[in-house]
Amino acid sequence: MGVNLDGVLLAIDAGNSKTDVAVLAPDGTVLGAARGGGFQPPVVGVETAVDALAEIVGRAWEEAGGTGVSPAFAHVAACLANADLPVEETALQAELLRRGWSRSVRVHNDTFAILRAGLDEPRGVAVVCGAGINCVGMTPDGRTARFPAIGKLSGDWGGGSGMAEEALWFAARAEDGRGEPSELARALPAHFGLETMYALIEALHLGLVPLERRHELTPVLFRVSADGDPVALSLVHRLAEEVVALSAVALGRLGLLDEEAPVMLGGSVLAARHPQLEERIRELLAERAPKAVIGFVTAPPVLGAGLLALDEVAAGPEAAARLREHYGA
Numbered sequence: 001m002g003v004n005l006d007g008v009l010l011a012i013d014a015g016n017s018k019t020d021v022a023v024l025a026p027d028g029t030v031l032g033a034a035r036g037g038g039f040q041p042p043v044v045g046v047e048t049a050v051d052a053l054a055e056i057v058g059r060a061w062e063e064a065g066g067t068g069v070s071p072a073f074a075h076v077a078a079c080l081a082n083a084d085l086p087v088e089e090t091a092l093q094a095e096l097l098r099r100g101w102s103r104s105v106r107v108h109n110d111t112f113a114i115l116r117a118g119l120d121e122p123r124g125v126a127v128v129c130g131a132g133i134n135c136v137g138m139t140p141d142g143r144t145a146r147f148p149a150i151g152k153l154s155g156d157w158g159g160g161s162g163m164a165e166e167a168l169w170f171a172a173r174a175e176d177g178r179g180e181p182s183e184l185a186r187a188l189p190a191h192f193g194l195e196t197m198y199a200l201i202e203a204l205h206l207g208l209v210p211l212e213r214r215h216e217l218t219p220v221l222f223r224v225s226a227d228g229d230p231v232a233l234s235l236v237h238r239l240a241e242e243v244v245a246l247s248a249v250a251l252g253r254l255g256l257l258d259e260e261a262p263v264m265l266g267g268s269v270l271a272a273r274h275p276q277l278e279e280r281i282r283e284l285l286a287e288r289a290p291k292a293v294i295g296f297v298t299a300p301p302v303l304g305a306g307l308l309a310l311d312e313v314a315a316g317p318e319a320a321a322r323l324r325e326h327y328g329a
Contacts, residue, residue, distance in 0.1 A: 050099065123140055125137035129267040159269070163235060168200075222274045303329055
């Protein structure tokens with residue numbers, strides 16, 4: 001005989017590399033959870049991506065004590081990677097509704113999960129810098145601020161992958177004389193056991209070093225910058241400028257520039273808290289948004305998805321506190 005699961009909520013944080021799902025009681029208790037692979041509808045299509053998501057949801061439902069293949073939730077908060085444009089959110093929401101999990105489904109870009117995980121209330125701005133870069137903001141009345149965040153096409157610069165590409169570009173020119181000398185020309189190939197940038201260019205071009213390993217060069221860039229290399233430092237400072245530009249514009253759109261408001265920084269690059277980057281962000285943000293209060297998000301994003309689900313049903317602060325305690329936040 002199944003347990004009583006009336007009024008339960010479903011929280012989904014589906015990133016490019018992994019997906020976390022939690023089944024929640026209305027009081028914030030985590031009843032079941034499951035983890036699976038990444039969520040990439042642009043690669044496999046919306047229906048196939050949600051098929052994979054359904055398998056993870058099913059495991060979390062079973063752990064919660066549920067039975068059957070079509071669980072019914074009071075609300076589904078789905079924070080999904082690649083939900084970058086409203087048209088993409090609409091398509092994903094329609095597919096989730098078609099699955100019959102709930103008649104109440106809200107799809108958010110996965111950056112909103114990180115933002116909400118770092119806030120005591122749904123009010124503020126978050127900049128996330130991992131492989132890419134993105135910024136979102138929200139207010140308790142439901143207003144949001146966001147950017148397309150689909151790369152250079154939408155005006156983006158930065159992120160771990162972008163920083164690595166920039167470092168390679170400057171290092172190549174430093175070695176062959178077209179650009180300013182930089183320690184990057186030695187440090188980047190040395191990371192892969194190579195002696196020259198020419199050797200690294202050849203290895204990347206021929207696939208001897210897989211292209212996906214380029215992200216490993218971002219920490220090298222920060223190390224070279226910390227040692228005083230002016231070229232590397234200029235890239236770190238440019239990233240700070242991008243973080244602050246995103247933050248200030250989002251705060252302005254939400255009408256939060258003239259009042260104290262949190263700016264949460266998350267993702268692997270920002271959460272690493274490189275001193276030169278953090279110091280420059282603080283300097284520039286003090287100029288453009290002097291009342292902003294910087295914080296760092298280290299809690300798991302599925303916590304944010306869960307809090308968004310609790311917000312939707314007006315669960316209250318005790319439920320939110322219980323959920324935070326579960327995730328150690």
